[in-house]
Amino acid sequence: LTPRLAAIPPTIFTTMSALAVRTGSLNLGQGFPDADGPTGMLEVAARAVLGGANQYAPGRGVPALREAVARHQQRHYGLDLDPETQVLATAGATEGLTAAILALVGPGDEVVLVEPYYDSYAAAVTMAGGVRRTVGLVPTDDGLALDTEALRAAVTDRTVALVLNTPHNPTGTVLGEADLAAVAAVAQEHDLVVVTDEVYEHLTFDGRRHVPLCTLPGMADRTITVSSAGKSFSVTGWKVGWVTGSPELVDTVMAAKQWLTFTNAAPLQPAVAHALDHEMGFVSDLAATLAAHRDLLTEGLAAAGLRPRPSRSTYFLLGDISHLGWSDATEFCLALPERAGVVAVPAQPFYDSAAGDQLVRWAFCKDRSTLEAALERLTRAD
Numbered sequence: 001l002t003p004r005l006a007a008i009p010p011t012i013f014t015t016m017s018a019l020a021v022r023t024g025s026l027n028l029g030q031g032f033p034d035a036d037g038p039t040g041m042l043e044v045a046a047r048a049v050l051g052g053a054n055q056y057a058p059g060r061g062v063p064a065l066r067e068a069v070a071r072h073q074q075r076h077y078g079l080d081l082d083p084e085t086q087v088l089a090t091a092g093a094t095e096g097l098t099a100a101i102l103a104l105v106g107p108g109d110e111v112v113l114v115e116p117y118y119d120s121y122a123a124a125v126t127m128a129g130g131v132r133r134t135v136g137l138v139p140t141d142d143g144l145a146l147d148t149e150a151l152r153a154a155v156t157d158r159t160v161a162l163v164l165n166t167p168h169n170p171t172g173t174v175l176g177e178a179d180l181a182a183v184a185a186v187a188q189e190h191d192l193v194v195v196t197d198e199v200y201e202h203l204t205f206d207g208r209r210h211v212p213l214c215t216l217p218g219m220a221d222r223t224i225t226v227s228s229a230g231k232s233f234s235v236t237g238w239k240v241g242w243v244t245g246s247p248e249l250v251d252t253v254m255a256a257k258q259w260l261t262f263t264n265a266a267p268l269q270p271a272v273a274h275a276l277d278h279e280m281g282f283v284s285d286l287a288a289t290l291a292a293h294r295d296l297l298t299e300g301l302a303a304a305g306l307r308p309r310p311s312r313s314t315y316f317l318l319g320d321i322s323h324l325g326w327s328d329a330t331e332f333c334l335a336l337p338e339r340a341g342v343v344a345v346p347a348q349p350f351y352d353s354a355a356g357d358q359l360v361r362w363a364f365c366k367d368r369s370t371l372e373a374a375l376e377r378l379t380r381a382d
């Protein structure tokens, strides 16, 4: 193993899901739903498999998917994208994010991440030989906001890019217009590209609405927008994602993507195209269910003394365990299967600072019965 890769710890999701299987615990760790996606979409995939759509798709993705992504961006955000040059299909959002980072970041280049950050961004920056700088979120009357002072201070003459995730895993924050405007201003002042991770774009609650950064003035030509079908349509195992942006930026991502996977699962792409056009009702029902499950988990964790923090989106919320006497959240999460038969994820891998040491991420994208059973176990735990 090269020193570069040896410096990256194994992903926490593998560790904790293996622990859940090994101990037979209820898994409130890794973010995947118990329930399947819309039947119509699954049927399109099955028909595509049986109908022979099983050889290499075009490198940029099957035209039907690229066209459906362009229509989706038009319908939801008023964007006008050319599906030929401004949409690229990827192996989930993960490949789009990693390819973008590999294409933009050279040895010694700096990338600004918002802490807590999704773990794959840091791994991709390290694989590229780059250096990450992190900027925190700060509490406000209404949740969390970007520390915009820290953002300005984090940018140096080596900075080439910023990665922004909203709606945000693991805090459930939906960044507001002021934060997006601050990011846009910094990006334009310092000539940065912003890679946005919008995989939870439709999974917002309490009237919050996601605004893509690329819709702000001056940002269309410096934003690489990444999303995927996994979360919106409850098919995390499909790994169908997409990148949108200016033709130049999409070509930049393609330069790396072509050597990573070349092309992605052919029969799943028409199914996702179908879903983007015809299954948005499923997505709004899913968001409503997730909001109800967020409430259930929040109330249950509070009753169990596990101090949940407010979440306005995604699959997740953070809980504070600093009053419970564990040395850190990792120790707490490693002991939890034995104590309660439940798995959760320590927030530490999402942080460089010590701010995550006493925080646990809990997933509410599970069936109500799973959440109820897990809460009962947590309430009874010693």
Ligand code: PMP
Pocket (backbone or CB within 6 Å): 031, 091, 092, 093, 094, 095, 118, 165, 169, 197, 199, 227, 228, 229, 230, 236, 239, 240, 241
């Ligand atoms: N970004 C965030 C914030 C995530 O939570 C996840 C997990 N699904 C991903 C990216 C990866 O998405 P995909 O499974 O489409 O690669």
Ligand code: GLN
Pocket (backbone or CB within 6 Å): 011, 013, 029, 030, 031, 032, 169
């Ligand atoms: N995005 C999901 C999570 O945050 C799954 C992570 C993964 O499988 N890498 O739990």
